[in-house]
Amino acid sequence: QVASFMLFGILCMMIPQCQGFEGVIVICLFLGLCDGFFTTIMAPIAFELVGPMQASQAIGYLMGLMAVPMTAGTPIAGYLNDYFGNYDAAFYFAGVSPIVGGLVLSVVPLVHQRMLQKQRLDSGKDKMLVSEAVVNGELLPGCPASEAHM
Numbered sequence: 001q002v003a004s005f006m007l008f009g010i011l012c013m014m015i016p017q018c019q020g021f022e023g024v025i026v027i028c029l030f031l032g033l034c035d036g037f038f039t040t041i042m043a044p045i046a047f048e049l050v051g052p053m054q055a056s057q058a059i060g061y062l063m064g065l066m067a068v069p070m071t072a073g074t075p076i077a078g079y080l081n082d083y084f085g086n087y088d089a090a091f092y093f094a095g096v097s098p099i100v101g102g103l104v105l106s107v108v109p110l111v112h113q114r115m116l117q118k119q120r121l122d123s124g125k126d127k128m129l130v131s132e133a134v135v136n137g138e139l140l141p142g143c144p145a146s147e148a149h150m
Contacts, residue, residue: 013091016086
């Protein structure tokens with residue numbers, strides 16, 4: 001999803017560089033593929049991040065937030081055309097937001113993983129009185145602690 005977001009932004013920025021109609025067709029084909037990748041993977045990611053009970057609400061919020069730039073983008077592009085005399089700036093600005101969104105999305109799993117590790121450490125302090133460091137990470141089920149340090 002992050003890769004499709006980043007590629008979507010780059011492709012938006014490439015539209016003004018097209019010299020012929022064939023180039024626009026190729027870029028629009030890849031824009032459609034990136035949009036399809038994003039839309040297809042949106043539901044499984046929502047289920048993973050917020051759980052099955054809140055997934056439909058998360059997808060609804062996401063669609064509502066996506067409606068704002070979709071609605072406001074056309075008038076803003078018109079104002080940019082009036083100001084600059086062409087639509088190039090509109091395509092460049094349209095490519096910035098998916099790239100920034102992709103960068104933010106790439107950080108979310110790292111933050112989520114750190115939060116889970118912190119929760120494990122906080123809950124483990126109450127249960128574990130021995131402060132042994134496990135060299136090879138978490139112990140495998142059924143593996144005695146004495147064999148894990150080999």
